[in-house]
Amino acid sequence: MRRSTVRELLKVTRQPGMISFALGLPPAGLFPVAETRRAAQTVLEAGGGQALQYSETEGLPELRDWIAARYSNPGLKVTRANVLVTSGSQQALDLIGRVFLEEGDRVVVENPTYLALLGAWRPCGVKFLAAPCDNEGMRVSEVRPLLERRPKLLYTTPNFQNPQGTTLSRERREELVELMAQHDAGIVEDDPYGELRYEGETRPDLFALDAAAAGRSGRGMNVIRTGTFSKTLAPGLRVGWVIGPEEVVDKLVVAKQAADLHTGTFSQFLACELLRDRVLERQIPRLREVCRERRDAMWAALSRHFPGDARWTKPEGGMFLMVTLAEEVNTTILLPQALEQGVAYAPGADFHLDGRGGNTMRLNFSNCPPNQIEEGISRLGKLLKGRGLTGTGC
Numbered sequence: 001m002r003r004s005t006v007r008e009l010l011k012v013t014r015q016p017g018m019i020s021f022a023l024g025l026p027p028a029g030l031f032p033v034a035e036t037r038r039a040a041q042t043v044l045e046a047g048g049g050q051a052l053q054y055s056e057t058e059g060l061p062e063l064r065d066w067i068a069a070r071y072s073n074p075g076l077k078v079t080r081a082n083v084l085v086t087s088g089s090q091q092a093l094d095l096i097g098r099v100f101l102e103e104g105d106r107v108v109v110e111n112p113t114y115l116a117l118l119g120a121w122r123p124c125g126v127k128f129l130a131a132p133c134d135n136e137g138m139r140v141s142e143v144r145p146l147l148e149r150r151p152k153l154l155y156t157t158p159n160f161q162n163p164q165g166t167t168l169s170r171e172r173r174e175e176l177v178e179l180m181a182q183h184d185a186g187i188v189e190d191d192p193y194g195e196l197r198y199e200g201e202t203r204p205d206l207f208a209l210d211a212a213a214a215g216r217s218g219r220g221m222n223v224i225r226t227g228t229f230s231k232t233l234a235p236g237l238r239v240g241w242v243i244g245p246e247e248v249v250d251k252l253v254v255a256k257q258a259a260d261l262h263t264g265t266f267s268q269f270l271a272c273e274l275l276r277d278r279v280l281e282r283q284i285p286r287l288r289e290v291c292r293e294r295r296d297a298m299w300a301a302l303s304r305h306f307p308g309d310a311r312w313t314k315p316e317g318g319m320f321l322m323v324t325l326a327e328e329v330n331t332t333i334l335l336p337q338a339l340e341q342g343v344a345y346a347p348g349a350d351f352h353l354d355g356r357g358g359n360t361m362r363l364n365f366s367n368c369p370p371n372q373i374e375e376g377i378s379r380l381g382k383l384l385k386g387r388g389l390t391g392t393g394c
Contacts, residue, residue, distance in 0.1 A: 009344055018325030019376035022344040024162065024319055025293075025367040027290055030236050032193050038272035043266070055265040057253050059085025059241070064270050071225070076211045081246045087263045089192055089240035091226035091256075092218060095275045096188055096224060096242070100254045106151040110138045111321070112351035112360075114162045114190065116187055117155055130353040136246055136312065137161065137168030140175045147183045154180055155192065157299050158206060160193040160318025162293060163351045163362035167316055170203045177209045187223045192231050197285050198292035198318035207243065221245045229271055231319070232284055237267045291319065291368075297370035298363065298377065311365075319366040322348060324359060331361045343376045 045050045058064065066081035071136065073076045086092040093116075103125030109117065111130035118128065120278065129146045131138050131154075138156055156176075158168035168176075180187050181224045189206040210223040221244070228240035242252060256262070295315065302312055302323070312323045325331070332347040348360025349393070 008346065009346070012339060012344060017342050018344060019342060019368060019372050019379070020344045021363040021365070021368070021373075021376060022294060022346045023367065024364055026231055026235065026287070027366055028296075028321070030286055030290060031282070032274065032283060033280060035274060035277060035279045036164065036234070036270060039270050039277065039279075040253045043269045043273050048239060051266050051269040053260045054267060055268070057084075057257050057262045058249075059083070059263060060265075060268045060272060063239075063268050063275075064241075066275055067227075067243070068271070069209070071227075072242060073206075073208060075215070078207050082243050084242050084249050084256065084382075085254065085263045085268060086226075086240045086242055088230055088235070089226040089242075090120065090189065090238055090244040091259070091263075092226040092252075093117055093188070094120045095252045095255045095259065096127075097124050098228075098259075099248075099251045100153060100186070101126050105153075106149050106152040108143060108146050108185075109353070110156055111238065111349065111353050111368060112158055112163050112357055113155065113353070115351050117188065117190070128353055133161075133166060135166055137166050137172060138176070140172045140179060143179065147179070147185065150183075151185050153186045153188055153313050155188045155190065156192045156206070157193070159191055160204070160315050160320070162193070162318070163320055163346065163348065164322045165315025165318050165320045167203065171207055173203060173206055174279045177206055177213055177223070181210070181213065181217075181219060189196060189225045191225060191233045192228045193318040194227075195232050196287060196291060196319065198288055198295065200316040220253075222382075224248060232280060232287065233274060237271060239267050239271045240262060288317075294365045294368065294370060294373060295321070297373045298365040303378035306380045307381075307384055310384075319364055321363055321365065323361050324348075325361070327359055329358065329359045329384070334383070336361055337358065338380060341379045341383060343379045345380070 031210050060281050061080060063085055064083040067083045068078040068080050097120055101121060102122040105126045106129055107121060107126050109131045110133050129149060129151055131146060132142050133139060137158060158173060160167055187206055207223045207225040210221060214221050224242060224244040226242050229237055310323055310325050313321045315321055335347055346362040348357040348362055351357060
């Protein structure tokens with residue numbers, strides 16, 4: 001086990017005057033503060049004792065019903081028995097590791113991949129198998145040879161992946177679902193950013209594709225899906241969920257009972273009240289508008305200020321993009337110089353397996369307004385074009 005480099009940066013980025021592109025922070029100015037205040041008052045007046053009491057491990061029935069309805073469609077019936085409410089989707093990933101993974105098991109992950117997933121599953125003693133990615137997400141053709149090593153699970157963030165911001169194409173989604181079912185290996189579909197689409201067509205989720213394929217063939221379900229309110233309502237609520245077959249959810253409940261008994265009752269009641277007040281329906285369009293503007297501002301600033309040989313991903317949504325610099329640049333070594341200039345980013349090496357990604361950086365565009373994005377990218381650009389490419393910056 002090791003500390004998360006990105007989480008540790010939170011302490012530094014709170015310094016006055018620091019412009020941070022390092023953390024996956026939603027725009028704090030859009031948090032529904034007034035609505036949450038009213039929701040808290042309503043919850044406490046309607047039955048404060050119940051909202052402050054212990055609760056059942058599975059989560060509040062009304063919240064599980066809402067999640068089940070949200071992810072059902074004409075060809076897929078999700079019920080509350082398929083839903084476990086967790087303390088953020090990060091806990092869902094942790095519980096999946098506790099239930100499914102043993103020392104020596106192999107897991108396929110995107111390369112680069114979500115840093116906190118590695119932190120959650122490393123203590124299980126697993127071996128990660130790196131699947132390369134391109135602008136259409138995980139390259140499924142590169143997954144095929146990895147299946148010869150008999151992995152137990154494959155982890156993917158198909159929508160606006162963290163750290164790259166890329167989205168898995170529909171063709172690859174269908175191919176991946178079929179391929180993993182053929183090899184009897186499960187898929188963990190992590191979808192914290194799916195609601196934050198700014199352009200392009202929505203792709204079907206892996207869970208729905210797998211359900212349709214299972215219905216046609218008569219086989220069992222093969223995908224577990226995780227989600228969260230952290231990117232749409234507020235991360236401080238720490239309310240997420242996992243959706244899967246009843247047998248899987250039952251085992252995850254046992255693991256959660258050992259971990260924390262249940263997700264915070266008050267947070268769940270708050271989430272239910274905010275949903276009842278249709279805050280989410282009003283919040284998502286506002287988030288999309290603001291984050292699209294900030295993404296576009298970062299693209300424009302990168303074009304103006306970064307070296308001509310730099311390239312970056314073009315996400316259709318989400319909160320991140322990844323920059324690739326010249327081979328001789330080491331963004332981990334460069335970071336202290338950037339912090340001295342009052343700007344922070346996440347070094348890309350931490351998201352990569354096999355020692356790759358030393359010349360990459362993950363940039364978050366959702367947290368800062370356009371004027372700060374312009375200033376922060378300008379500072380980084382000057383560093384890269386000047387002393388950042390000589391001496392200790394390389």
